[in-house]
Amino acid sequence: MITQSALEMRDALAEGGSLIGLDTGTxxxxxxxxxREWRFATAGTTIRRTKFAADKAQIRAIVAERGVKGIVIGLPLNMDGSESPRSQGARAMARNLEDLGLPILLWDERWTTQAAERAMIEQDFSRAKRAERIDSHAAALILQGAIDALAGSAF
Incomplete structure (x- = not known):
């Protein structure tokens, strides 16, 4: 199941469980x-993209290791809410991960990278550390927004 609705995702995850958030780039x-209680999202790793099969294998390993019950993928939208050219890449990622058998939520990721960078600057991360960790921190912001909605605080 692939959805953009937090309500549909919450229904699919009636028993809760850990989620993985993905900020996909080129x-x-x-x-x-x-x-498992959908309270806190934390930045994880950054996967260097190669062939999709290898990327998927890394995601599958994390899902298995952490007992993940659902996937949240950042959906890049234009400022007016319309889909951007990068939206197709996020949708393709969702379709390609669908065979993992987990519900997938596509979540608006507008401004997450900028917010992550601002937070990292405020925490005095060096440029090198920011470059290394920006994507996982953006993924954490995407996931936090989604779990806030799933938990009912953003409805």
Whole structure:
């Protein structure tokens, strides 16, 4: 199941469980994870993209290791809410991960990278550390927004 509705995702995850958040780009995939109660999203790793089969294998390994019950993928939208050219890439990622058998939520990711960078600057991350971790921190912001909605605080 692929959806853009937090309500549909919540129905599919009636028993809760850990989620993985993905910020997909052309060169990297930022990964974040949340607790089973959908309270806190934390930045995880950054996957350097190669062939999709290898990327998927890494995602599958994280899903298995952490007992993930659902996937949240950042959906890049234009400022007016319309889909951007990059939206197709996020949708393709969702379709390609669908065979993992987990519900997938496409979540608006507008401004997450900028917000992550601002937060990292405020925490005095060096440029090198920011470049290394920006995607996983953006994934954490995407996932936090989604779990806030799933938990009912953003309805």
């Amino acid at each position: 060169k990297t995939i930022g990964v974040a994870l949340c607790d």
